[in-house]
Amino acid sequence: AQKVTQAQTEISVVEKEDVTLDCVYETRDTTYYLFWYKQPPSGELVFLIRRNSFDEQNEISGRYSWNFQKSTSSFNFTITASQVVDSAVYFCALSEGESSGDKLTFGTGTRLAVRP
């Protein structure tokens, strides 16, 4: 069965610090998809990134970057020069695609607080 572990429940940093949110996943499938979602205090879920299992290239989008390593089953998320607006709960999620009816299995989330 698929599983996603976000061991960091809460992280607090001061503005401009870099912060990395960890995500470790388990799956028996060779084809799968990994996602990160952001949930700001307003409560909606905002899609950040998707990675498929065949694409291990790291990705950078502005201050955000993602490090996908199949060897350690990890898909970590780094925010560089954090800002107060980054304060949110971040969820990592896994989909095994067709074998599971596209169900997303979520981690328990990491609450990030960025202090001014």
Next chain:
Amino acid sequence: EAQVTQNPRYLITVTGKKLTVTCSQNMNHEYMSWYRQDPGLGLRQIYYSMNVEVTDKGDVPEGYKVSRKEKRNFPLILESPSPNQTSLYFCATQGQVGSPLHFGNGTRLTVT
């Protein structure tokens, strides 16, 4: 604009009083699902639907019903709500396999 619309946003009810949370999408997606979010547990899937008249249980289906009579709507029904169903609920749709889920804005339900 692509949208998943849930209603209501907030709902307070009493134990045993039947309620329905509506979900509607305008993206013509076949796949729709419901999740509940609880502190320390993340989001867990309640039910999903691969197409009209096709629904199936997710990880936590007990106490819930769904229907998919038409492609755009996927209501979540609580026939006899109980306090342990107090939660934040999200409806979601998906286009192709492996594509991101599109979530509604959530429904915060409190059952007293």
